[in-house]
Amino acid sequence: MRQDERFYMISMVCRLLNVHPQTLRLYEREGFIKPKRIKRQRVYTDEDIERLNFVIKLTKEFGVNRAGVDIILRMRERMQMMEQFIQEVLRYVDEDVREQIEKRIKKFFEQI
Known part of the structure; x- marks a missing residue:
């Protein structure tokens, strides 16, 4: 559990979501x-x-229906995982491209 994480009791969640x-x-x-659960009590x-x-x-x-919700939630989780993977790949590519550009710039300035 994170220290900055907020927790809500079931009664509050029911009011929030009606x-x-x-x-x-x-x-x-x-x-x-x-x-x-905190002391057997649900917290959200x-x-x-x-x-x-x-x-x-x-x-x-x-x-x-519930079966549809289950499928949608699993698909949503997979999409989020794929999105995280793509972001990691893009960070790697970005770092690699940045390094290549810096090397070319350095090489260019060494030549002049």
């Missing part, structure tokens, strides 16, 4: 969310709330 506590418990049983992070909000939109606004 859902019943049983809905959150159901989403936990389905594996859509894994709240942390900002990231949990964002994920719950996404699940609620899928189910209530778009009518996606």
